[in-house]
Amino acid sequence: MSYPEKFQGIAVLDHKDYKHPKKVSFDPKPFHPSDVDIRILNCSVCGSDCHSAQGNWGMKPKPHVVGHEVIGLVTKLGPNCTSGLKLGDRVGVGAQVFSCLECNRCKSNNEPYCNKFVTTYGQAYEDGYVSQGGYASHIRVHEHFVVPIPENIPSELAAPWMCGGLTVYSPLIRNGCGPNKKVAILGLGGLGHMALQIAKGLGAEVYAISRTSAKKEDAQKLGADHFIATKEEPNWTEKYYDTFDLILICAGSLTDVDFTTLPNVMKVGGAIRSVSIPDESQMLTLQPFGLVGVSIGNSCLGSMEELKQLIKLVSEKDLKPWIETIPISEKGVQEAFEKMERGDVRYRITFVDFDKEFGN
Ligand SMILES: [Zn+2]
Ligand SMILES: [Zn+2]
Structure with missing residues (x-):
């Protein structure tokens, strides 16, 4: 049949x-x-x-x-x-x-x-x-x-x-991604590569954040105006103090993300959003002080x-x-x-x- x-x-x-x-x-x-x-x-x-x-x-x-x-x-x-x-x-x-x-x-x-x-x-x-x-x-x-x-x-x-596209579009649009906004995409895999294009398409100034420079050229072709390799710039959270309106975390896991220092790079009122779906057992630790003026959340589809x-x-x-x-x-x-x-x-x-x- x-x-x-x-x-x-x-x-x-x-x-x-x-x-x-x-x-x-x-x-x-x-x-x-x-x-x-x-x-x-x-x-x-x-x-x-x-x-x-x-x-x-x-x-x-x-x-x-x-x-x-x-x-x-x-x-x-x-x-x-x-x-x-x-x-x-x-x-x-x-x-x-x-x-x-x-x-x-x-x-x-x-x-x-x-x-x-x-x-x-x-x-x-x-x-x-x-x-x-x-x-x-x-x-x-x-x-x-x-x-x-x-x-x-x-x-x-x-x-x-x-x-994948919708999963990154929703938190971008819900958190003001558009002209005159500085938006960073952290993690350049399947989701991140679509998020870069969407953020650029919405008119934002787009930063790609990755561990190394390996994907720098790709990120630029995908629409990134700037590229940050966190392993090569260990002080990046100081250098980019008070920079971003929005960071979208597209990494597969959150264990590598340092939520203690990440809020430094956010403007007051800025939003850190994650679309990663980690294993059920993964836990997040963060200091409440880090959340002063900044919000952190997870988005679903x-x-x-x-x-x-x-x-x-x-x-x-x-x-x-x-x-x-x-x-x-x-x-x-x-x-x-x-x-x-x-x-x-x-x-x-x-x-x-x-x-x-x-x-x-
Ligand atoms: Zn899916
Ligand atoms: Zn219903």
């Missing part, structure tokens, strides 16, 4: 053996009148995919199909869909597939903070169906969590914005309204994530996970050739 009765995906069947995923057929979630079916064209690889595949965030029911930077074509629309989507439209889906849409948080464009949040893979909906992600032939999702993709953005370049704004910005400013493409398959997913584990990605992997693998 195949679509519409069954979807196909490349699934983790054992967290310990996550690097050997298998091609499986699985049941789609029951079709709700507000749901949309999407035939997948591309899916990029987010750090969360690897964490979830390895079981770092708890044991997931199997098969476990990850992937939440999805681009595809609308193949079916429920009778209650009212957002104006049409069959054949090219659309994207990110890391969230459900929220209540009725609570204060949902109604104020804070869907990621709704307590009925369902993440795109590995989480049960209220009816018990466990969500399945985008390393798959299709995805079925409530229309609210689907965003149209303008024609001038190629699919494989659109995918990384769906989670972004709203669908913000995703639409981001896609408009990407389209207008012609922003392009730097990607490597890998054909989707059991072997392809293995290769991607191995590259991610080695930190050998500049700066995002996008899976391609879904039609070949799944015979759509």
